[in-house]
Each structure stands twice: as structure tokens, then as C-alpha cells.
Amino acid sequence: MxxxxxxxxxxxxxxxxxxxxxxxxxxxxxxxxxxxxxxxxxxxxxxxxxxxxxxxxxxxxxxxxxxxxxxxxxxxxxxxxxxxxxxxxxxxxxxxxxxxxxxxxxxxxxxxxxxxxxxxxxxxxxxxxxxxxxxxxxxMSASVYAEWGRQSNKLKDSSSNSNQHPSEGELYNLASKDFINSTISTHIDNTDDYMKWLDLQPPSSVLYVSLRRFLHVSKAQMDEIAIGLHKSGVRFLWVARRDMSHLQEMCGKRGVLWNGVID
Incomplete structure (x- = not known):
């Protein structure tokens, strides 16, 4: 240690x-x-x-x-x-x-x-x-907090009825599956470039895209997302950690890509 x-x-x-x-x-x-x-x-x-x-x-x-x-x-x-x-x-x-x-x-x-x-x-x-x-x-968000509590209580009630108490690890494993893909992972970058860009956009006009660190997305799937963003014409902030230049070229200039990494 x-x-x-x-x-x-x-x-x-x-x-x-x-x-x-x-x-x-x-x-x-x-x-x-x-x-x-x-x-x-x-x-x-x-x-x-x-x-x-x-x-x-x-x-x-x-x-x-x-x-x-x-x-x-x-x-x-x-x-x-x-x-x-x-x-x-x-x-x-x-x-x-x-x-x-x-x-x-x-x-x-x-x-x-x-x-x-x-x-x-x-x-x-x-x-x-x-x-x-x-x-x-x-x-995480308040909705995730509420769902976490709901699932944990449901599992505890179920285990109490069967006189079998799950471990903390089992509660995490089961409860998290119902909402884990809905949470947004926010990362901090010491540069202010993306914040400056956001400040220049109209209120409530930017789509935030984040696939989280643990989701495995193929290159073909990433390209499909980029094409969809380009065709939609919406402003976007996309947290992407690979092929950023390639994706930026496909998406066009209505949004920015950010690696979401701490300096």
C-alpha cells in the first residue's frame, strides 16, 4: 500500500x-x-x-x-x-x-x-x-438512484421470503442489470475547449453521445452512428476515444468529438 x-x-x-x-x-x-x-x-x-x-x-x-x-x-x-x-x-x-x-x-x-x-x-x-x-x-442521475433502490429492495424482499440473503456482490450484479445501460458517464477534461463550444450553441440544441467505457462497439457500428449524426443535422457532443479524426470527418462540422480523458 x-x-x-x-x-x-x-x-x-x-x-x-x-x-x-x-x-x-x-x-x-x-x-x-x-x-x-x-x-x-x-x-x-x-x-x-x-x-x-x-x-x-x-x-x-x-x-x-x-x-x-x-x-x-x-x-x-x-x-x-x-x-x-x-x-x-x-x-x-x-x-x-x-x-x-x-x-x-x-x-x-x-x-x-x-x-x-x-x-x-x-x-x-x-x-x-x-x-x-x-x-x-x-x-449518477436521480432516476438511476431511484431504480437502484427499487431493484435492491425487491431483491432483499425476495431473499427474505426465501430465507436466503444475497451478498452485496450479488445485489450489485442483479440490480445493476436493469439500469446500467441508461447511466451517463461524465468525464472531466482540464481543457475548456468543449465548454467554450457549448456556450456558443443555442440553448437545448446539442445532442450528447456517450457509449461508456465498457461497451464494445465495432468500427462498422461507430461509422453508422457517425453517418446518422451527419444526416440528422443536429449539433452534437460525442465522447469517443478512438478514430476521432475519422469520425469527425464523417460527422461533419455541426458537432465536436471529445476524448473525455483527464489531463
Whole structure:
């Protein structure tokens, strides 16, 4: 496990535990940056896997934010999309123990508050055992939150009737299948180019296109989407991570493509 940087010890320590995916880590980073810039007397430690630490460790951040890592107990980000439900089960069943061990390390300041991603219910168990206040950050839409709760409650009620209680991993695997393809993954880019372009467009005139990181779309399918955008004549912002020049040429000039990657 990697320790946070050696910074002066502020009076209040917040530990943030994001779900290990772009669409979850980026909002948590933004929240932590906003908190750190507003209050210089708090230390914020963001806990990620070793792989994610390598991806974000060089990012610019306020001096009162540190990173700490747990081992790579979940599949690599590079193969995240091969089995999205298996990845979710691994998050639910394998991350709690190393996170707890990290909090017990002598070099880490005992946390006064924990912020966890809203899809990791085990964080409440960790915080409860240590009598640490906890808040959940929900990074998806309100409709997804409502559906998540509805499916989870339905599964819990069903398991109670059969006297068989599903694990957190099973709840994630089953409940998420009913809505996971409807969620929008928002990514942050340190450049403001796409925001400047959006500001120049008429209100409510831009179509947002995002296929998420874990969907496998063939080149032929991507070309069909590009042709459809071109023929529709609508303004669009398309998050695409490959063949961007080719797709931009096919789509025309009524929209922009953006790689959605953190600098």
C-alpha cells in the first residue's frame, strides 16, 4: 500500500473512497478539490487502487490532498468492460478488507470523516465499526438512484421470503442489470475547449453521445452512428476515444468529438 505524501497535519482528516472507474473517480476528485480549496485546514486522502494511483498521481491538486492506494484486488481498468458485472462483484467483495487495513496503518492520520461512492455499501460497515461519520457521493442521475433502490429492495424482499440473503456482490450484479445501460458517464477534461463550444450553441440544441467505457462497439457500428449524426443535422457532443479524426470527418462540422480523458 502506498502512503500519502508527507504534508503538515491539518486538524481534520477526510478519507475519500471512490468506485474504481472513470465516471466515478472524476466526480470524487472534483468534490475533493472543491473541499480542499475552500478549507485549507483539512487534509483529504483519496484512496484508489495501485493501478489508478499510477493513472492520476501526477495530476495537479491542492497541497492538502494526498493519495493512498490499496492493492489491485479488482480487474484492471484495461479489461473493465470484458465483464462489468464481475468487476462490480469484485468491488463489493474484495475492496473492503484492504481499505480497512489501510485505515489501521500507523502512518495514516485517523480519519474524522469518510466519503464513499454511493454504490459501495460496505463503506458504512467500516465507518460504523470505527464510529466515524460517513457520507455517500452519488455520481449518477436521480432516476438511476431511484431504480437502484427499487431493484435492491425487491431483491432483499425476495431473499427474505426465501430465507436466503444475497451478498452485496450479488445485489450489485442483479440490480445493476436493469439500469446500467441508461447511466451517463461524465468525464472531466482540464481543457475548456468543449465548454467554450457549448456556450456558443443555442440553448437545448446539442445532442450528447456517450457509449461508456465498457461497451464494445465495432468500427462498422461507430461509422453508422457517425453517418446518422451527419444526416440528422443536429449539433452534437460525442465522447469517443478512438478514430476521432475519422469520425469527425464523417460527422461533419455541426458537432465536436471529445476524448473525455483527464489531463
Amino acid at each position: 502506498a502512503s500519502p505524501e508527507n504534508n503538515p497535519t491539518p486538524s481534520f482528516h477526510v478519507v475519500a473512497m471512490p468506485y474504481p472507474g472513470h465516471g466515478h473517480i472524476n466526480p470524487m476528485l472534483n468534490l475533493c478539490k472543491a473541499m480542499a480549496e475552500r478549507r485549507s485546514d483539512i487534509l483529504i486522502t483519496i484512496v484508489v487502487t495501485e493501478e489508478w494511483l499510477g493513472l492520476i498521481d501526477s495530476m495537479t491538486k491542492p497541497p492538502n490532498i494526498s493519495f493512498a492506494s490499496i492493492p489491485n484486488v479488482v480487474p484492471s481498468e484495461q479489461v473493465h468492460g470484458d465483464d462489468i458485472y464481475g468487476f462490480g462483484r469484485a468491488v463489493m467483495t474484495k475492496m473492503k478488507e484492504p481499505f480497512e487495513r489501510l485505515l489501521d496503518e500507523p502512518w495514516i492520520q485517523p480519519p474524522d470523516f469518510i466519503i464513499s461512492d454511493g454504490v459501495m455499501p460496505w463503506a458504512a460497515e467500516v465507518a460504523g465499526r470505527r464510529n466515524i461519520p460517513l457520507a455517500y457521493l452519488w455520481v
